[in-house]
Amino acid sequence: MTQEIHGTVADGFEAxxxxxxxxxxxxxxxxxxxxxAYVHGRKVVDLWAGEGADAGSLYGVYSATKGAAHLVVALLVQEGTLELDREVAYYWPQFAAEGKDALTLRELLAHRAGVVGADGGFTLEEVADDRAIAERMAGQRPFWRPGTAFGYHALVIGALTGEVVRRATGRTLQEVYEERVRxxxxxxxxxxxxxxxxxxxxTARRMAPTPEQRALIDAQPTGPHTLTxxxxxxxPARPTDLETLPNEPVVRAQGPASVGGVASARGLAGLYAAAISxxxxxxxxLKxxxxxxxxQLHSAGHDLVARAHKAYGLGFQATADSAHPFLGAGTIGxxxxxxxxxxxxxxxxLAYGYTRRRCAFPGGAAPENNRLAAAVHRAALAR
Structure with a gap:
């Protein structure tokens, strides 16, 4: 049965x-x-599909949360409250332990710190609590010499940058975001x-991999103590189930700045529209x-965690480099x-936001974003 498409598009965006x-x-x-989607601050696409869903339905947005978190950092840098080339330890002295004393905020934002997780792992309660993660990570020995390589700090980057925000402002990153942005x-x-x-x-739903996808998963070396x-x-003995994290009430309520955001597509696109327009x-x-x-690209090449080519700006993925090459240079997302x-x-x-309820394989931006974002981008340029 064909699903009904709800919502509206502006003239010129019918495609x-x-x-x-x-x-x-x-x-x-x-x-x-x-x-x-928005173009120059005007909403031009607002569509949804799915039984029981509407424009106001909210979904776990996992690492898209990092975009909101690092918009806060960008604001504070813009105002002079934070300095990109200051050592993290200048704001947070305890972070200097185990050879991390020279790491700058710029390098931290570019996933170059080398503290991608804790030796003993985190409990679910710690994953939901940025302060708990920060306390653990302050004393963590880096997995590579800080600044010499990069790897995706999947569950901890928002807690690390959030602790810098808290030390500099006296307020949590979540509080600053609520007051200044949301x-x-x-x-x-x-x-x-x-x-x-x-x-x-x-509630987030799993997507069972096809036999072909399962073969790809099984072919990957995934030892229990790899960087990934x-x-x-x-x-840890009780590992985190990333796909179902948003379904945990403690995660939704506390909103950890790496993975705990909850949003609609309107919220995602609206955030980026407000950033640039x-x-x-x-x-x-933002100016x-x-x-x-x-x-600006700060880390590009072999990501030690993802084991693949990745590219990052400061706190944002270099979306035009790695995901949608048709986008303009300097796209943040x-x-x-x-x-x-x-x-x-x-x-x-252009500001773009897309959500879906069932998790996509293999994670990250679902494949349909390629065609959807390209269609929106073509219409935006045509205007």
Whole structure:
């Protein structure tokens, strides 16, 4: 049975609706997802599909949370509260332990710290608590010499940068985000979901791999104490189940800044629209030079954790380099393990957000983002 497509598109974006409808028609009957986009601060795409879903449905957005977290860091750098080339230990003296004293905030944001996880792993309660992670990581010996290589700090980067924010401002990253970013723009993107909104949350669902995908998984060397296992907390006696993290009430309530965000596609796209464009009469949150600094490539090549080519700016994925090469240079964004994607292309003025309920294989931005983002980008350039 063909799913009904809900929502609207602006004139000139009809092809985006057609692309979304064509994708949904080829999916399983229980597909559920949302697509939203802004161009120069104006909403031009607002679509969704799925039984029981609507534009206000909220989903776990996994690592797309890092985009919201590091927008806060960019704001504080822009204002002079934080300095990118200051040592992390200047703000957080305990972090200097085990040879981390010279690591700068810039290097930390570029996933070059080497502290991708804890030797003994984390409990679920610790994964949900940025302060607990920061306390553990301050004394952690790096897995490579800080600054000499890079690897994705999947579950800890938001706690590490968040502790720098807390030390510099006296407030948690989540508090600064709520006050300076989410509330002023009324964004449906929460780092700590209020209990009153929990009924809008849509439980994350697993996607069982096909036989071909299972063969690819089995072919990968995945020892219990590899950097990959440590970074994703798979090595303790009770490992973290990344796919179901958003379903844990403690994770949703506390909103850890690496993986705990809850959002709609409107919230994802709205965040990036607010970052680069005037929205509803409000000036952009970030100046052009700030976007350029945070979008500049800082780590590109072999990622020691992902075991693949990856590229990062400062706290953001280099989305134009590694995911969608048709986007403008300096695009800032971040995908999430469930399949969501969000970014801002300052050259075209495009801000994009996509969510889905069932986790996509193999994690990160779901494959359909390639065709959906390309359709939105073509329409944006045509305008």
């Amino acid at each position: 985006v609706r057609e692309e979304f409808a064509a994708f949904v028609a080829g999916e399983r009957s229980d597909y559920e997802g949302q697509l939203c 509330a002023p723009f009324a964004l449906d993107f929460h780092l700590g979901l209020p209990s009153a909104l929990d009924d809008r949350f849509r 296992a440590i970074a994703f907390n798979r090595h 005037e929205v509803d009469g409000r000036a952009p949150l 052009r030079e700030t976007v350029a600094e945070f979008g 971040h995908s999430g393990a469930g399949g969501c994607q969000a970014f801002a292309d300052p050259r075209s003025g």
